[in-house]
Amino acid sequence: MTASVSPLRADIDLDAPGRHVGHVRLPHSTHESAYGWIPVPIASIKGGEGPSVLLTAGNHGDEYEGQIALLKLIRELDPAALHGRVIVMPRLNLPAAAAGRRTSPIDDGNLNRVFPGDPDGTPTEQIACYVTRVLLPLTQASVDIHSGGSSLDYLPCAFARVPAEASARAAQRAALAAFGAPLAIMVEKPQTNRSLSAAALAAGHLSFATEIGGGGTTRPATQAVADAGIRRFLAHLGMIDPVPAPAAAPRFMRVIGPPHYVYAPVRGLFEPGFALGDTVRAGDVAGWIHFPEEPERAPRALHFAGDGMVVCRRVPSLVAPGDCLAHLASDI
Ligand SMILES: [Zn+2]
Structure with missing residues (x-):
């Protein structure tokens, strides 16, 4: 990977069959560590023929259902039984996640507001750039698992930016039904065009985000939505054996903009x-x-x-x- 694409590089081979767990090295020269790098965790689990999927959490560091669900997935997904490849980044903005904060304490960066990122920018902008330029082109589908974080609490929901094309909207709707959160909220006027979801849709991905609980914690009911939803999404893509369907079909809803906010x-x-x-x-x-x-x-x-x-x-x-x-x- 040339520096002009991204200065970050993974210390595992993302194309190798099997389960590989390591880090994306983000160069960061500080007083304490002159030639240091920030180790952002990454795993690649690759089996037989099939699609490549990117799963992310910890985009905001104080949202925990996704971080825990993806740690479980890294340990439990069997590459011998997998059709395709899953690239997992459970703590995408690692400095923010390590501090339990929405934003990074080293540059105050809000990762989900700086996409597509900048290879010469702040550490947070460089992480966004690595996702945009390296990981999105390697994959065809993605889920970015969010929760409400420290300041908000959500009813567990999939939270989907609406794609422009009808065929993409239909594929996304089927994926949201498979994911099986109790609510599937379609966002017609997103708060930002600089999110990972926006970058993923621009890259042609089948993609959506979530807002599963929050309040700076996790609970059995919200954790179960994240844990099971990810597996149902992978089964929907034919990557793992079928798993039980959700107890009820999601209620499809929409957020229309300012009249819906207080x-x-x-x-x-x-x-x-x-x-x-x-x-x-x-x-x-x-x-x-x-x-x-x-x-x-x-x-x-x-x-x-x-x-x-x-x-x-x-x-x-x-x-x-x-x-x-x-x-x-x-x-x-
Ligand atoms: Zn978030």
Whole structure:
């Protein structure tokens, strides 16, 4: 791999049959380590003929269901029974994951906001560039496993940027049904065009992301969605033997943009007036912001601007102007 493509290189052979676990070496010269590199974990599991798939987690370092699901997959997937190749990066932005943070402490980089990346950029931009220029061309399908992280909690869902072409949309819909999260949320107006999902779709991938739980932790119910969903996706592609279908077909929903979001207009303590899964109407009270420094001041009521089901909520009660407090999705 030439430096003009990416300065990063894997210390395992991604084309070799069998299970290989190692690191992508990200050069990083610091006071403590003049000629050092950051070891970003990678595994390649290759069996017989079949597609190549890229599975990533830890894109945001404080989202744990995916990191744990992919560690299990690396240990448990049997290359002798695999049709194709799976490339796994369970802690994609390693400095962020090691610190338990959404963003990297060494450059404040938000990996899912810097794609397609830059080979001469910050460490976070260089990781994005390696994925874009090296891993996406090696693979045809991908899942980037996210959760709500420290500040948000989601109902477990697949979270899919909608492809432009009808054939790609149909293939993605079938894959989302196979993945089998309780909800499949189609994002018509993404928060960013610089995500891994955007880069994967631009590369022609069958691809989607997830938002499985969050709150800076994992739980049996959310972990099971990640663990089983990945295996159902691989079975859907014919790469492993069939696995049990989800208990129920996913509920397909969509997020339409600003009317589906509630943001804090002022600083204070947020008291939600809803729970995850509630169905609300435009004008319903979303909650109240209290002013702890002015005990006699009445709280400010906030209202939903659209109709739908609450699929995401803010976790910390302390809020500042611009913080997302909740968002909705509505049935398709
Ligand atoms: Zn995320």
